[in-house]
Amino acid sequence: MKFTDDDAEVPEPVRRKHALAETREVLRKASETYRPWSCPSTAECCQLTKTGRPPWLWPSEWAVLLERLKRDARPLPPLRADGGCPFLDVSGLRCTVYEDRPFGCRTFFCHRVSGPSTQPTFATNDLLHQLEGANVEWQEEAQPKPLPEWHAAALGASRG
Numbered sequence: 001m002k003f004t005d006d007d008a009e010v011p012e013p014v015r016r017k018h019a020l021a022e023t024r025e026v027l028r029k030a031s032e033t034y035r036p037w038s039c040p041s042t043a044e045c046c047q048l049t050k051t052g053r054p055p056w057l058w059p060s061e062w063a064v065l066l067e068r069l070k071r072d073a074r075p076l077p078p079l080r081a082d083g084g085c086p087f088l089d090v091s092g093l094r095c096t097v098y099e100d101r102p103f104g105c106r107t108f109f110c111h112r113v114s115g116p117s118t119q120p121t122f123a124t125n126d127l128l129h130q131l132e133g134a135n136v137e138w139q140e141e142a143q144p145k146p147l148p149e150w151h152a153a154a155l156g157a158s159r160g
């Protein structure tokens with residue numbers, strides 16, 4: 001579904017709901033697209049301070065993570081002392097929001113990847129375009145931000 005100028009009065013909750021539904025669909029397609037590739041799941045790529053390559057999330061991706069926490073009745077996880085993603089489990093080896101992880105966590109390539117030699121660049125760009133579209137239809141000024149920035153802002157807000 002695409003909103004048009006005639007839909008300018010579509011209530012924000014409806015826009016949000018649509019953006020999240022579209023985001024979940026994009027995330028599903030991303031996993032499908034990247035199915036031929038795999039890695040040993042060492043979670044090295046989740047050590048965000050060490051890699052210096054955090055995933056960048058659109059607002060709807062962050063909202064999907066928050067909804068996951070809400071469904072699980074879990075609070076926002078604190079910062080990790082090792083600089084790893086706060087969504088890692090205590091061992092630092094497992095993502096606790098794996099099914100709802102952001103786009104960048106599904107499409108990350110490192111030296112440990114195995115699979116076809118050619119990456120699905122065109123399909124990835126199409127999906128990113130779809131993700132951007134879903135977000136700007138929800139919030140005109142929407143921009144992606146690194147996961148640690150979303151997390152820091154949410155932590156700050158939760159402390160008042």
Ligand code: SF4
Nearest residue numbers: 046085087088095105
């Ligand atoms: S959301 Fe999950 S997969 Fe992505 S960086 Fe964090 S722990 Fe790793």
